[in-house]
Amino acid sequence: MTTTSSLISTLPGRSYTDPDLFAEEQAKIFENMWFCAVRAGDLPGPGAFRTVQVGAESVIVVRGRDGRLRAFLNVCRHRGARLCMEEQGEVRRTIRCAYHAWSYDLDGRLAAAPNLAKMPDVDRVEYGLVPVHLREWLGYAWVCLAGEPPSFEDTVTYAATERLGDPAAIENYQVDRLALGRRIIYDVKANWKLVVENFMECYHCATIHPELVAVLPEFAGGYAAQYYVGHGAEFAERAEGFTVDGGAGFDRLPDLAPEQDRRYYAITVKPQVFVNLVPDHVILHRMFPMAADRTVIECDWLYHPDVVASGADLSSSVELFHRVNEQDFDACERTQLGMGSRAYRAGGVLVPSEHHISAFHQWVNQRLRG
Numbered sequence: 001m002t003t004t005s006s007l008i009s010t011l012p013g014r015s016y017t018d019p020d021l022f023a024e025e026q027a028k029i030f031e032n033m034w035f036c037a038v039r040a041g042d043l044p045g046p047g048a049f050r051t052v053q054v055g056a057e058s059v060i061v062v063r064g065r066d067g068r069l070r071a072f073l074n075v076c077r078h079r080g081a082r083l084c085m086e087e088q089g090e091v092r093r094t095i096r097c098a099y100h101a102w103s104y105d106l107d108g109r110l111a112a113a114p115n116l117a118k119m120p121d122v123d124r125v126e127y128g129l130v131p132v133h134l135r136e137w138l139g140y141a142w143v144c145l146a147g148e149p150p151s152f153e154d155t156v157t158y159a160a161t162e163r164l165g166d167p168a169a170i171e172n173y174q175v176d177r178l179a180l181g182r183r184i185i186y187d188v189k190a191n192w193k194l195v196v197e198n199f200m201e202c203y204h205c206a207t208i209h210p211e212l213v214a215v216l217p218e219f220a221g222g223y224a225a226q227y228y229v230g231h232g233a234e235f236a237e238r239a240e241g242f243t244v245d246g247g248a249g250f251d252r253l254p255d256l257a258p259e260q261d262r263r264y265y266a267i268t269v270k271p272q273v274f275v276n277l278v279p280d281h282v283i284l285h286r287m288f289p290m291a292a293d294r295t296v297i298e299c300d301w302l303y304h305p306d307v308v309a310s311g312a313d314l315s316s317s318v319e320l321f322h323r324v325n326e327q328d329f330d331a332c333e334r335t336q337l338g339m340g341s342r343a344y345r346a347g348g349v350l351v352p353s354e355h356h357i358s359a360f361h362q363w364v365n366q367r368l369r370g
Helices: 019-030 152-164 192-200 210-215 217-221 305-309 315-336 352-369
Strands: 035-039 048-054 057-063 069-073 088-090 110-112 131-137 140-144 179-188 263-269 273-278 281-291 294-303
Touching (some): 019 281, 035 048, 035 057, 048 281, 057 140, 069 140, 131 152, 152 263, 179 315, 192 263, 192 281, 192 294, 192 352, 294 305
Antiparallel strands (some): 048 088, 057 069, 069 131, 179 294, 263 273, 273 281, 281 294
């Protein structure tokens, strides 16, 4: 609802603080949509696994003996004990419950249990692990807990087309072939929606991102890269690369189109992924909402494999967006402190350059209404 001719109402403060509303978001958004869970390269060989929280559920993503990634609910089918307590690890042959020793093959089938031979009629598939839908894109495993997941093409890959204006544009970066150069995990004391809203707008950029604005001077005007379909923010004339001091980075990724050189593009893949594209590397954020006022964010810096294998110094390249992250997350935590105030009970306002945040709010409300 418009409050004046130029200001747009936001969500009310309780949208960011209410545990019951957060639980509803977990069920209706994160457990019903495709969720970017783990980088495929983190699970290099058979038996390698990682556990991730998707909504209120714990999910195991594991590499099978056939090389495929599969995902299962992290729950033993016998008495419901959690199977894998560690965030990551490797099992030799089976996933074994520490309570009663029920064991499961890497494809989810029940493999063994005490006295199982005396129960020959037990269906080892029926009593196997509960499977979770899994797709791979950009070198990551995306999972969905819904019985009938939404179209991956319409809800995930289309986000890149919608933002870049060309379905082939993101393919030029060959993200699935890049190597992990650095990963930093941030534990942010703020609601996940505040993090999304912050990433989507640049009204704050001139205020808190001096290093970013020095490389991307058009951000000083308050218009984010996501404001225009197909538009990439152009590097400053003096900037040789996307680095903290504007110095040279690395060679341009080999398949980039000429018009993608010296440009920065940002993509939001709802509900929890941000993709940042620059000529020599890609930065990908995955959010894991843990509570109404806590969001864990894993940020990966991805480079051409030759760059990583060479042992090149990545610090100047990583430091730019690390500072941006710290500045953004400090702002989100500062904002979270105001969400419970009576001053924000009815919410706040958006200026015209933030209109796409209003569209995000509408999307959230639509998901909650089902």
